[in-house]
Amino acid sequence: MTTPLNSLDIAKPPAATRVVAAMSGGVDSSVVAALLKREGYDVIGVTLQLYDHGAAVHRAGACCAGQDIHDARRVAEAIGIPHYVLDYESRFRDAVIERFAESYLAGETPIPCVECNRTVKFRDLLGLARELGADALATGHYVVSRDLGTGHRGLFRAADAARDQSYFLYATTQEQLDLLRFPLGSIDKAQTRALAAELGLGIADKPDSQDICFVPNGRYADVIEKLKPGASRPGEIVHLDGRVLGRHDGVLRYTVGQRKGLGLSAAEPLYVLRLDADLARVIVGPREALGVREIRLRDVNWLGDLSLDALPVEGLDVAVRVRSTRAPREARLMRDEDGLKIELASDEEGVSPGQACVIYTDAGPDARVLGGGTILRPPLAMLTPAPAFAHAQP
Incomplete structure (x- = not known):
């Protein structure tokens, strides 16, 4: 007789299905681990320490450090699953933080969350899941994956458009996607918080992370200056028509589309149109040129x-x-x-x-x-x- 699919689309009883739950210490990943445990899955919680948690213990809006690791451990104990904290700090620095700094210095505006998902979280953590004999790796992302009937899974936008995180997961490979599961993709954040309260997790009202985890208070230029001392060059702010309008302290402090904070006096609103890192030049112009x-x-x-x-x-x-x-x-x-x-x-x-x-x-x-x-x-x-x-x- 054919074994029916369980809620993770795997042809095994939940008790015979091992799932690694990526636990950041936030509400979403905690609910995922607790739901799977309640359904009878063999759940192992894993939390990644991605940077020096000493500097982030008391900082709101972060993840993967200090208080969050403590919260993840506390949830794992409450629901009765084994929990491991892995020090991926050096991997995270090499794969994400260094590339983030280099991209900004090249006049780009990178998205470190994409790089983190592509490398440390999915590539490295999926490797660990396989070593542990897991049938799936579950995360708290708001996105949907479905069996396409081809032997592979597809990635779809979440039911809650305001929470949809598919933009940040586009770099997931097919091999990774086939092992990943996203149990929250069909519900919204209010339902997730209600589930956290129902499950007695003690973090139902915990605020969401807001900043880039390794950038305190959004001051990314300070982080880059610390990583690459002296790498940012001052230069000219130039209008499209060739006029030099002012000076800047480094292209890394600007992004395309920016209007505020240019420090210019002009008769018309001006926007950053282009960052030329080679010539240390910020090019500005009218909105229509964007x-x-x-x-x-x-x-x-x-x-x-x-x-x-x-x-x-x-x-x-x-x-x-x-x-x-x-x-x-x-x-x-x-x-x-x-x-x-x-x-x-x-x-x-x-x-x-x-x-x-x-x-x-x-x-x-x-x-x-x-x-x-x-x-x-x-x-x-x-x-x-x-x-x-x-x-x-x-």
């Missing part, structure tokens, strides 16, 4: 059924997100002699190199993630109007 219709990508991760080499000549109708806070927008995925290209159906503002462009099947609430990549800096000539100093580029 509009982008074409995006090029690097480090593409593809989860679609159709091979990228098999894209039709006319391209593929998709939807894309260029910021985590924006809804997917209609676009066309193309391939030419220079590689992959996204053609947007309408102008998108604030498209910043280093950020992610995530590709979906459509703009609907239940859209599947097809993949994504890191946004490349466009050529100067693509700015509208073209800058007066474009010929000065090396």
Whole structure:
């Protein structure tokens, strides 16, 4: 007789199904571990220490350190599961923090959460899950994975659009996705907090993490200066028309689309249009010059059924997100002699190199993630109007 699938889509009774629960110490991951334990799964809790917890014990809005590790351990004890804390600090520094600093110094605006998921959390933690003989690795992300009927699983937007974290998980590989499970993808945060209270976890009202975990109070420039002393060069703030409007203390202190904090006196509102790290130059201009219709990508991760080499000549109708806070927008995925290209159906503002462009099947609430990549800096000539100093580029 065929064994029916359990709630994790695995053909085993829950008691015979080993699950590693990634426990950050927050409400979401704690609820996941407790729910799975209540359903009778063989649950092992694992918490990663990602940076010096001594500096973060009393800092609200962080994760993976100090108080959070204590909270994860306390929840594991309360629900009666084994719990391990792994020191991944050196891995996290090499794979995430160092790359974060290098990207900012190159004039990009990176997303360390994507890199953390891609490397430490999923690659390394999944390796550990396999060593422990686990059938699945469960996390508290708000995203949905489903069996596609092909022997693989697909990644879909969460039921709660306000909490959907699919943007941050586009770099998950197919091998990783097949082992991952996301039990919270079909509910909202209010329901999760209610479950935490019902399960008696003692953290139902714990605030969500807000900042990048290793950046106190959002002051990322201070962290980069500490990691790379003297690496940030002062330079000029230049208008598109070639006028030098002022000076800056380093391109790492700016991001494309920024308006406030430029320290300029001008008759019109000015926005950061481009960061030129090679020439230590911040290029500014009017808001209409922020509009982008074409995006090029690097480090593409593809989860679609159709091979990228098999894209039709006319391209593929998709939807894309260029910021985590924006809804997917209609676009066309193309391939030419220079590689992959996204053609947007309408102008998108604030498209910043280093950020992610995530590709979906459509703009609907239940859209599947097809993949994504890191946004490349466009050529100067693509700015509208073209800058007066474009010929000065090396």
